[in-house]
Amino acid sequence: MNRVYLYIFVMAAVTYAIRVLPILLIRRKITSPFLRSFLYYMPYATLAAMTFPAILSAAGGLIPSLAGFVVAVILGLRGKSLPVVAIAATAAALIVSFL
Amino acid sequence: MxxxxxxxxxxxxxxxxxxxxxxxxxxxxxxxxxxxxxxxxxxxxxxxxxxxxxxxxxxxxxxxxxxxxxxxxxxxxxxxxxxxxxxxxxxxxxxxxxxxxxxxxxxxxxxxxxxxxxxxxxxxxxxxxxxxxxxxxxxxxxxxxxxxxxxxxxxxxxxxxxxxxxxxxxxxxxxxxxxxxxxxxxSRKNRPVLIVVLCAMVISALMQVIPFLAVISSGFRIIIVTLLVAGVAAAISPVPPEPTDGGAA
Structure with missing residues (x-):
């Protein structure tokens, strides 16, 4: 069980380092075009890979998950806010699970 | 005071x-x-x-x-x-x-x-x-x-x-x-981002389906997809420098 706290502290240390180092160290703009571009694309690649195909089984069965996925894509493309998309996707999956 | x-x-x-x-x-x-x-x-x-x-x-x-x-x-x-x-x-x-x-x-x-x-x-x-x-x-x-x-x-x-x-x-x-x-x-506004998102999703899915790649854990799968897709995108389609950079290359 103590190992769980070890995991939590390692995660927290890495995550805080990522957040704090630029604020403490970087006082100028990053100029390397490749690095800038990589950092720009990276979050999209990471979140997309985390979302798909995992989302297809996220709400239990395939059909409710698919319903939530479709609703999230439609609302996300329309630029709805994060909580709105999250709650609507959950609601869609829930409703479809009753059908 | x-x-x-x-x-x-x-x-x-x-x-x-x-x-x-x-x-x-x-x-x-x-x-x-x-x-x-x-x-x-x-x-x-x-x-x-x-x-x-x-x-x-x-x-x-x-x-x-x-x-x-x-x-x-x-x-x-x-x-x-x-x-x-x-x-x-x-x-x-x-x-x-x-x-x-x-x-x-x-x-x-x-x-x-x-x-x-x-x-x-x-x-x-x-x-x-x-x-x-x-x-x-x-x-x-x-x-x-x-x-x-x-x-x-x-x-x-x-x-x-x-x-x-x-x-x-x-x-x-x-x-x-x-x-x-x-x-x-x-993704909607920016075509390279859309392509990055679609490629990352497809590769991530393929890596879970293809037998010898499916043994890779989810953590490393996400790392590999990220490095591959964002790296290739940065090489092929670098983002333009911000206007405040004054265009000094």
Whole structure:
């Protein structure tokens, strides 16, 4: 069980380092075009890979998950806010699970 | 107390209130997502206290959800650290942007405290705020947002079982809805981003289907897809320098 706290502290240390180092160290703009571009694309690649195909089984069965996925894509493309998309996707999956 | 000091306190109080106000929407959204996280953490075998501690110390939806699977199968600390690095590396960009928002005389404590609360949502509101970023504003918006994140986690982990099973299942998709809400608006406006998103999804799916690649754990799969897709995209389609760079190559 103590190992769980070890995991939590390692995660927290890495995550805080990522957040704090630029604020403490970087006082100028990053100029390397490749690095800038990589950092720009990276979050999209990471979140997309985390979302798909995992989302297809996220709400239990395939059909409710698919319903939530479709609703999230439609609302996300329309630029709805994060909580709105999250709650609507959950609601869609829930409703479809009753059908 | 001097009049100047009083004015300073008053504007700090106003900034703090503004931060709280901006943070209410974030707090509500976080409650829903962290509730789902708490349930999942409980299913992974974490206690409510452990789950709440993880939320309080990390405050990162994607990082925490991805960590649960690794904790469950007792993955190596190195894999966990690498996964957090890749999954949360976007905060590096955000913190870099935020570093431009501090007043020159901003204290070390303010910098350390603001760094703690760099999340997609808090960052977005903080960086869009006109003028410099004050400690009072950050304290307000981070305080109420983290409260929602930790409270939702504890409720989900401690009392998630009293909810109907269908609702618990459905809540599992909330976090992915949030991810899609982050990546899709930019995908729509920006073709290279759209291609990055589609390629990452297809490769991620293929890596789970192709037999000899399917043995790769989810953590390393995400790392590989990220390095591959973002690296190729950066090489093929570099983003133009910001206008403020003055075009000096």
């Amino acid at each position: 001097s009049q100047q000091q009083q004015e300073k306190n008053r504007s700090a109080a106003a900034d703090f209130r503004q931060g709280l106000q901006d943070g209410i929407a974030i707090c509500i959204g976080y409650l829903a997502v962290s509730f789902a996280f708490g349930i999942q953490a409980h299913e992974t075998g974490l206690t409510a206290v452990q789950a709440a501690a993880m939320s309080f110390l990390n405050v990162t939806s994607a990082g925490q959800f991805s960590a649960l699977e690794l904790i469950f199968r007792q993955a190596s600390l190195m894999e966990l650290a690498l996964l957090q690095l890749v999954v949360n590396l976007r905060y590096l960009l955000m913190s870099t942007a935020l570093s431009q928002k501090f007043a020159p005389q901003a204290s070390l404590l303010q910098r350390l405290g603001t760094a703690y609360g760099v999340t997609d949502e808090i960052f977005t509101l903080s960086v869009l705020r006109p003028g410099t970023l004050t400690a009072a504003y950050s304290a307000g918006i981070i305080g109420i947002s983290v409260f929602g994140w930790v409270a939702g986690t504890a409720l989900g982990a401690g009392a998630g079982q009293i909810l109907p099973e269908r609702l618990v299942s459905a809540l599992g998709i909330a976090i992915y809805g949030m991810f899609l809400a982050i990546i899709l608006p930019e």
